[in-house]
Amino acid sequence: MIRALVRGVGELLVTAGALVLLFLAYQLWWTDVVGDRAQARTTDALEQQWDAAVPTDGTSDEAPEPPAEAEADPVLADLPSDVVAMLRVPRFGEDYVVPVLEGTGDLVLQDGVGHYDGAALPGEVGNFAIAGHRTTWGAPFNPIADLVTGDAVVVETPEEFNVYRVEVTEIVLPTDVRVIAPVPSQPGETPTEAWLTMTSCHPMFSARQRYVVHALLESSTPRADGPPAALQAAGVG
Amino acid sequence: MYGAVWRVLPGPLAVRLVLVLLLLAAVVAVCFLWLFPVLEPYVPFNQQTVEEPAP
Numbered sequence: 539m540i541r542a543l544v545r546g547v548g549e550l551l552v553t554a555g556a557l558v559l560l561f562l563a564y565q566l567w568w569t570d571v572v573g574d575r576a577q578a579r580t581t582d583a584l585e586q587q588w589d590a591a592v593p594t595d596g597t598s599d600e601a602p603e604p605p606a607e608a609e610a611d612p613v614l615a616d617l618p619s620d621v622v623a624m625l626r627v628p629r630f631g632e633d634y635v636v637p638v639l640e641g642t643g644d645l646v647l648q649d650g651v652g653h654y655d656g657a658a659l660p661g662e663v664g665n666f667a668i669a670g671h672r673t674t675w676g677a678p679f680n681p682i683a684d685l686v687t688g689d690a691v692v693v694e695t696p697e698e699f700n701v702y703r704v705e706v707t708e709i710v711l712p713t714d715v716r717v718i719a720p721v722p723s724q725p726g727e728t729p730t731e732a733w734l735t736m737t738s739c740h741p742m743f744s745a746r747q748r749y750v751v752h753a754l755l756e757s758s759t760p761r762a763d764g765p766p767a768a769l770q771a772a773g774v775g
Numbered sequence: 776m777y778g779a780v781w782r783v784l785p786g787p788l789a790v791r792l793v794l795v796l797l798l799l800a801a802v803v804a805v806c807f808l809w810l811f812p813v814l815e816p817y818v819p820f821n822q823q824t825v826e827e828p829a830p
Contacts, residue, residue, distance in 0.1 A: 549776045549777055557806070560803065560806055560811075561811055561814070564806065565811075565815075642824045644815070652823075669823040669825075670823060671823055672823065673821075674821060679823070710825065712824075712825060712826065714825055715825050715826065717825055737824060738823050739820070739821070743820050745821070745822040748824075750825075
């Protein structure tokens with residue numbers, strides 16, 4: 539009787555331990571598998587769609603025809619409906635590209651970088667504030683601490699390439715919402731410049747603080763003019 | 776618990792081993808596809824946003 543009880547408890551403890559290990563495997567491996575796949579599928583489809591919609595030579599008089607086959611194309615049908623932009627950061631790698639989606643809910647951040655609700659749009663005066671995973675779910679902002687002043691952060695939309703240059707990085711408390719104010723760190727001020735703010739967790743695997751990067755808009759160029767110098771230097775396009 | 780499962784499984788040793796592996800795979804699948812995604816929001820090391828403190 540006692541022996542059966544002890545064995546039962548022992549088996550429960552072993553099971554609990556195995557489940558914790560399994561959860562670690564899920565977080566550290568499986569979420570990256572799923573997240574990387576979803577994000578790559580989105581950016582692949584966006585590149586196809588946006589390149590098809592814009593005449594590359596910039597001289598064509600024809601209005602860019604909305605590709606009729608887009609509806610039927612299963613790749614494009616897969617797109618999340620609320621894509622804001624694509625993010626390219628040469629510092630993170632030549633072929634680094636992740637989708638920026640609307641909202642910062644848990645599910646959104648699993649499929650890409652999230653755009654804070656109500657924040658400015660790419661290239662707009664104000665603060666284009668985005669959040670991304672630093673660990674797990676593809677970890678688009680994993681190397682965020684590598685960014686230094688002057689690094690390019692390029693936000694690509696169907697119409698434009700917006701090149702931002704990193705100005706300042708800081709580490710703040712999770713409740714410090716002033717970093718995503720229209721004028722970063724000066725809530726209530728009326729913005730006159732176009733900022734970009736990236737937030738992610740800090741330290742890694744902790745929710746104790748947030749790592750924040752602020753960048754200032756350097757240039758906005760039409761897609762028809764081709765990728766900006768900041769990307770060409772990195773071998774993109 | 777595990778002893779009872781082993782005794783309930785039919786067939787010779789090889790068949791039982793295959794069945795055990797299948798059962799384990801099913802448990803892992805349930806965890807990865809259903810259980811863990813539900814638990815995940817409650818694990819406090821996965822927050823990337825700055826937010827107003829909850830009132």
